[in-house]
Amino acid sequence: MNIHGLRLFHHVATTGSFTKAAELMRISQPAVSSQIKKFEQEIGIILFKPHGRGVLLTEFGKELAEKAQNFFAFEKRIEGFIDNHRHGKAGSIHIAATYLPANFLIPKWAATFKAHNEEINLFIHTTNSQGAFDQLKQFKADIAIYGGGVSERPDEIEWEELLEDELWFVVSPTHPLANQCISLQEMVKEPFIMREEGSSTRERLFSLCQTFQVEPPKIALQFNGLNETIHSVMAGYGANFISSLVVREYVENHQLARVFVQDICVKNKIAICTRKNEKKSLLVSNFIDTCKLSLEKTRA
Known part of the structure; x- marks a missing residue:
């Protein structure tokens, strides 16, 4: 051809x-x-x-x-692969990230990496789970950094888990369900404020309802970003199902309140994903090592 x-x-x-x-x-x-x-x-x-x-x-x-x-x-x-190996410390890394790591983890990792690798360009694209995996599979990204459930992991992706956190139901502190312990059936009667279709957390909420055979909640408001959903709940309307990594500070400062749902404990996985059976470039390996070292220092 x-x-x-x-x-x-x-x-x-x-x-x-x-x-x-x-x-x-x-x-x-x-x-x-x-x-x-x-x-x-x-x-x-x-x-x-x-x-x-x-x-x-x-x-x-x-x-x-x-x-x-x-x-x-x-x-x-x-x-890019040829240039990376030719120049060693020069080149670009394209990262596709879901909203959770993009907003709450990657900024620190990227700043730490750039401090020691000034000549390397980092391009970070924030998208939903499906978008991140698609960019990786289509060679538009070198790394996908994902926050969500293991069930969404595609077979052709190499998955390295970095940490996990818990998913919480949250409402405004003035909401009648604030700090209450209720059933999932009662919880999903509330209107929910969630991210768009394709977001990992939204899919996991609906999957949870299917597992426990309850009607899924009405999505009363839908946003493309995490901050918009959080602030709408803080304003006093509806509930949200969201990573504790995102809202822990708001709960501790009494800007949001948890709702404790009986027999429900859902974990979020944060993972770095690369293409399976493909040798990582030196640049990609160095960035992944930086992410791991940053997490170790945080835990220490």
Whole structure:
């Protein structure tokens, strides 16, 4: 297959423009059009269809564009791998992290690592569990740092657990259930404020309800971030199911209150994830070692 033709197609598909693709490749727009036609002839499948004065991807073109994006993302990782080994202390680490570690653990780890590795660039993307694993599997991230349940662990991911914490039900201190001990059936009658679908904690709450055969709660408010959910509960409305790592300080300062649910003790796992059967680069290994050392100092 003509890789140059695939690259041209990739640029046209991602920019949505033959002209912009030509600028990226530093060739003329007619040359791009001509070479795309030759690429279509080579593979025997039409990739674009006319649309007004422009073009749209065909159904096959859309599928090929997704695979080409993964292909060239992998190409960049290979280039980065070579640079890392050539220069030793220079390069980049791309980290996909779920909200819990991204907000409460990684800032300290990243600052500690950068203090001793000034020339290394850290790129941290915060997403939900599925997004973090997808970025790792698609070679868009070197590491995924995950907070959640073990059941969500994909088979193709190497998993190294760093710590665990407990998931708590919390409400406002003025809520009638504050500091009470109740059943799960009573707890889920409350309106809940949670993160979006795809978040690990939300999925685990619904799984808990399924295990104990109770109706899942109504999600009355939904946010994309942890801080928004916390502050909405603090304002006096609804309940939340959340990591103790996130809310312990709020509970100790009486800004939130726990609700003790009978027979329920759910643990959260914080893990560093990499691609299975892939040798870690020196940069990635050094960053993971920094995270572990930071945790050891915290526990000491």
